[in-house]
Amino acid sequence: MRKLFLPIVFACSLPALTMAQQSDSLMLRRIADEVLTHSPAYENLRTLTKKIGGRLAGSPQMAKAEKWGVEALKVAGADTVYLQECMVPHWVRGAREEARIISRRRDFVPPLQVLALGNSVGSSPAGVTAPVLEVTSFDDLEAKKDHVKGKIVFYNYPFNPTFIKTFHAYGDAVQYRGQGASRAAKYGAVAVIVRSMSHSTDNYPHTGAMTYDSAYPKIPAVAIGLKDAERLSLRVKDDPSAQVFLRTNCRMLPDTIGHNVIAELRGSKYPDQYITVGGHLDSWDVSEGAQDDGAGCVQSIEVLRAFKALGIQPARTLRVVLFANEENGTRGARKYAAEAKARNEKHIFALESDAGGFTPRGFSSTMDADKKAIMISWKPLFEPYGLHDFEEPGGGTDVGQLHQALGTPMAELYPDSQRYFDIHHAPNDVFEGVNKRELELGAFGMAGLIYMVDLNF
Amino acid sequence: MRKLFLPIVFACSLPALTMAQQSDSLMLRRIADEVLTHSPAYENLRTLTKKIGGRLAGSPQMAKAEKWGVEALKVAGADTVYLQECMVPHWVRGAREEARIISRRRDFVPPLQVLALGNSVGSSPAGVTAPVLEVTSFDDLEAKKDHVKGKIVFYNYPFNPTFIKTFHAYGDAVQYRGQGASRAAKYGAVAVIVRSMSHSTDNYPHTGAMTYDSAYPKIPAVAIGLKDAERLSLRVKDDPSAQVFLRTNCRMLPDTIGHNVIAELRGSKYPDQYITVGGHLDSWDVSEGAQDDGAGCVQSIEVLRAFKALGIQPARTLRVVLFANEENGTRGARKYAAEAKARNEKHIFALESDAGGFTPRGFSSTMDADKKAIMISWKPLFEPYGLHDFEEPGGGTDVGQLHQALGTPMAELYPDSQRYFDIHHAPNDVFEGVNKRELELGAFGMAGLIYMVDLNF
Numbered sequence A, B: 001m002r003k004l005f006l007p008i009v010f011a012c013s014l015p016a017l018t019m020a021q022q023s024d025s026l027m028l029r030r031i032a033d034e035v036l037t038h039s040p041a042y043e044n045l046r047t048l049t050k051k052i053g054g055r056l057a058g059s060p061q062m063a064k065a066e067k068w069g070v071e072a073l074k075v076a077g078a079d080t081v082y083l084q085e086c087m088v089p090h091w092v093r094g095a096r097e098e099a100r101i102i103s104r105r106r107d108f109v110p111p112l113q114v115l116a117l118g119n120s121v122g123s124s125p126a127g128v129t130a131p132v133l134e135v136t137s138f139d140d141l142e143a144k145k146d147h148v149k150g151k152i153v154f155y156n157y158p159f160n161p162t163f164i165k166t167f168h169a170y171g172d173a174v175q176y177r178g179q180g181a182s183r184a185a186k187y188g189a190v191a192v193i194v195r196s197m198s199h200s201t202d203n204y205p206h207t208g209a210m211t212y213d214s215a216y217p218k219i220p221a222v223a224i225g226l227k228d229a230e231r232l233s234l235r236v237k238d239d240p241s242a243q244v245f246l247r248t249n250c251r252m253l254p255d256t257i258g259h260n261v262i263a264e265l266r267g268s269k270y271p272d273q274y275i276t277v278g279g280h281l282d283s284w285d286v287s288e289g290a291q292d293d294g295a296g297c298v299q300s301i302e303v304l305r306a307f308k309a310l311g312i313q314p315a316r317t318l319r320v321v322l323f324a325n326e327e328n329g330t331r332g333a334r335k336y337a338a339e340a341k342a343r344n345e346k347h348i349f350a351l352e353s354d355a356g357g358f359t360p361r362g363f364s365s366t367m368d369a370d371k372k373a374i375m376i377s378w379k380p381l382f383e384p385y386g387l388h389d390f391e392e393p394g395g396g397t398d399v400g401q402l403h404q405a406l407g408t409p410m411a412e413l414y415p416d417s418q419r420y421f422d423i424h425h426a427p428n429d430v431f432e433g434v435n436k437r438e439l440e441l442g443a444f445g446m447a448g449l450i451y452m453v454d455l456n457f
Helices: A019-038 A041-052 A060-076 A138-143 A166-173 A175-185 A226-238 A290-310 A331-342 A369-377 A379-385 A397-406 A436-456 B019-038 B041-052 B060-076 B138-143 B166-173 B175-185 B226-238 B290-310 B331-342 B369-377 B379-385 B397-406 B436-456
Strands: A080-092 A098-102 A114-116 A128-135 A152-155 A191-195 A221-224 A243-247 A251-265 A270-280 A316-323 A346-352 A360-366 A410-415 B080-092 B098-102 B114-116 B128-135 B152-155 B191-195 B221-224 B243-247 B251-265 B270-280 B316-323 B346-352 B360-366 B410-415
Touching: A019 A290, A019 A379, A019 A436, A041 A060, A041 A290, A041 A436, A060 A080, A060 A251, A060 A290, A060 A316, A080 A331, A128 A138, A128 A191, A128 A226, A138 A175, A152 A175, A152 A226, A166 A175, A175 A191, A175 A221, A191 A226, A191 A243, A221 A226, A251 A290, A251 A331, A270 A290, A270 A331, A270 A397, A270 A436, A290 A316, A290 A436, A316 A331, A316 A436, A331 A397, A346 A397, A346 A436, A360 A369, A360 A436, A369 A436, A379 A436, A397 A410, A410 A436, B019 B290, B019 B379, B019 B436, B041 B060, B041 B290, B041 B436, B060 B080, B060 B251, B060 B290, B060 B316, B080 B331, B128 B138, B128 B191, B128 B226, B138 B175, B152 B175, B152 B226, B166 B175, B175 B191, B175 B221, B191 B226, B191 B243, B221 B226, B251 B290, B251 B331, B270 B290, B270 B331, B270 B397, B270 B436, B290 B316, B290 B436, B316 B331, B316 B436, B331 B397, B346 B397, B346 B436, B360 B369, B360 B436, B369 B436, B379 B436, B397 B410, B410 B436
Parallel strands: A128 A152, A152 A191, A191 A221, A270 A316, A270 A346, A346 A410, B128 B152, B152 B191, B191 B221, B270 B316, B270 B346, B346 B410
Antiparallel strands: A080 A251, A098 A243, A114 A221, A128 A243, A251 A316, A360 A410, B080 B251, B098 B243, B114 B221, B128 B243, B251 B316, B360 B410
């Protein structure tokens, strides 16, 4: 397309605003201009993803990421930066997993691309070889429970494309990753293969956390990509005698030391009241953790930097928290919440970005009805920037711990979700998938919301 | 992020609707489910972009694309498919352009990546070598007009990052591409180099149409990528004696024959009233034309396919039009409008998709206030699908011709615009940049809007 668009003077497109809102509107415009013109968030993300890469709790990369976080927050202009120690689980993948279909037919069958699920146990060094039982749901598993013993159970539950917000499809499907192994082990399964929680058009397997029910044996568990899931499903229907060989080398080591990275911009009026903004610094080992959640980290740092650059000193103390261990334990967030409770800290609000650095559409949130109504009343201020969805319930995993411990009102940036599950927990969650402006618009949204909360909550 | 989201039953999240809207809401849900589950739009786009590729008016690829369009529309279930002939300009790029900085210093200077602007003349076979005069605007050019003679004028006007809707930044900057050559030729410039209309982080040059003012000599004109623009700017400041060598091999051949590809789904009640939906089939030669505008073509085809698949027979005749020659002449759209006028056709509405296949945010439109108010009243029906912006003025370049000729109410799908100018008219506008779900959500939005218009306009 080549058409000419006439630029529209921005103020004209704002709906009728009150006097106070007009002043807020001008400040939001200043914040947006600052972020869209001068933000180092994208270059910060490049460093985190390309120089450090995947950074699971307990890994040497995570230790490097903590150092990076401290430095980036200092450069952003924090009054103080410190580490908050916590114990974190230490799961390691070991040598790369493998899986293949063994068929009596002599045709060539390419290996299956799999990734062990986080927290799962490895197979024996010799691997597991067993027939495959495909199930499409837990109901289907229960119906077939007499046929599970000695088998590898293959959960082939599709990601529902009719959910418009893809996180709803994730919520619908993720139980098979989380609980599938123990539900199958209960009936004697020897391993599980779980179709990835994705509607991507490629074949990357998507890992993620799982948990064992201690009542049943711990069995190996892997994720499989969508094309391989289709292939496996066809094969076992076509050749019921087909078996799968599966070997994983992962194991859980003793807990080790990790850290939340915390920075503060001291409040001018109520320095002992806190507003938290954060993302999680850890990521899965097999990706660069760009959208999940390098984006949330650099956006949170940008909130502080933009405030400093514009001379905005919040009334409450702004705390940027780069949380440890969101992916397979939430220990960082638990520690942060426990410390806040132990010190009887007063927390006004907590905001998280952990749904990707895509174009922001609004915020999901959980708070009392009065505060929610206040927040929704700000919608006209944010709509010119494309943030229009303020009703969605929710809040982040990490700030959720604070919400649970202290009842703190919480929100999460809600970016456009269409691309997120193409890359979530998969090797293709790389820096190149992040768009500079989308990332920056999200950071603006977060800074704007915190500015408004600090004035009004 | 690994949190669990509880799926929300969709109907619950709809705002209070009238009885008629409830029925509309259910039909929109059916359309969305159909498109998100069964659409071949993404695979259609793969064929168009990967098997045919760039397809400028007059090229053999465009002829192939016409054949592809006829076939795809038949498969989609059209009652009739036909070609509408029109004469189109025939500009050819010739052998690949080249440009380099010639400096007295002996350091190595990598060549500049340039693309001749569409419709521009080639340099002499020996190329042009001249000093460079950098200007940052037309005002700056006027101020320096006495220094233009014999120079290559370099328009280094940056794409303004503070426009939230990036099409406004395009509207602000594109005059340098469109008119820059003649404005500089007026003062004796021998060629122009234009900074690409983009805020991308790469160095691809972005071509696009330009026009000459017949009052001045026609001089060569090229686009340059953003990193090279910065490099050239630094070099000419640092070494005022530096020259640029530039050679382009493009030329305008005599007009040739092209075609609009048109399909109809016959109206049940008013078959002689028309609703048009379309995109343009042509693209720049140097890209696959995936977002611009393969996406709009396959989305338009999908509107017809989804109607057929769901047994929706519109009251008015639905016309899908794959327009010829949007990029450098708009001759297809002019022909379509002229024919409609000559035949005294009654056109109810015309919808275009030519702003990329990204997640839809709403529709820009131009129609009388009553109709616009009706359209805006449908917002609650579309918001659950993420389409929230119904106020934006506008309409597409191609349907704009119909609007001009007959006053037909017009609209254009308004997708998220953050990534569009990373790839617009550039070699990186490829199939891989299109997301299947984003493309489908746009097609749903278009089908939904046409369904509502057919019932209510």
